[in-house]
Amino acid sequence: MDLFSFFLWAESSFLGEIGKTYGGVYATFGQSLHLTALAILGGSVLVADLRLLGVIMRDVPSEVVADQAHRWFKVALVLIILTGVFMAAAIAQRMYYSPFFWAKMTALATGILFVFAIKRPLLKGSHDQIAPWVIKLTAVASLMIWFTVAATGRWIGFSG
């Protein structure tokens, strides 16, 4: 099955039909829950990255902050992807043809790859062993990537 057929199928699936038919369900379980997950995800990224940059909570070990923030990041990521799939399914064809949707998917993939292949492996152990500039660069990169995900996401909304 090619990509376009998959999007067509998604729109006509049960999930897509629910989202299309019931605007209230779409707005609460789709959009509002997606925004809630955004608050959790953004919060976990900000708490960790601002600590790594030495802006907040300087008297709490950065290992603890990064570790704990990552736990909630994962929870938020699952929720945000589930709600995102629900929203996209209802308007799948339009999303297939939207350059903003694909920009966001690219940013999201980059973010996920960055967190699980670079940031997390780097920060799992003791932070004393890592050069400070590496830590700060990681934090700045993380903030830029996730801000891009959020911005491209909002842009989808403007591109009706």
Add this chain to the structure above:
Amino acid sequence: MNAWLLQVAEWLYSTTWSRSIEESFYLYNWIETTHVLTVMLSLGMLLFIDLRMLGLTMNRVSAVKIANRLNLPMLIGFAIMFITGLLLFYAKPVYTIQSIWFRVKMGLLLLAFINALVFHRRMTESGATWENEPRAPLNLRIGAAMSLGLWLGVITTGRLIAYDWYHCYRDLPAWLGAVAGCVAD
């Protein structure tokens, strides 16, 4: 009361700057985007404070310390939310004042604010005795849980303001029309 609110809203609507914001190509969208994305800062920080009180994160770090450290970035976030929120209201005052979701959101915001004040006072008074425990005492855990619930409501009702399912030009039951601020012409 509703008639008076509508009058004020209509007057705001008639001012030049209100028209400039709503009719501008980019400005309204920038203000709205800032309002939505700043939620990551304001509620993100508050979330971690509430989670700590409930023992769900960083529970080997003093709860009072976490609350005090995250307080400033949280308040900066809320300041931005407040300013952008005010501007959004100012750009579409009539639509917003007569939105049932907006009214419920303001009620929830007020409750969340009061809850936060009460919480902060109780935490400051008793914090030294339990700050290194994994969880805060029951009454403060209830406050933290209420905070989470109220803010979930704020996010949801905030999103729903954009939908006009229950706006005054619809066929509404009398009580709903009154709560939403509809004025008979």
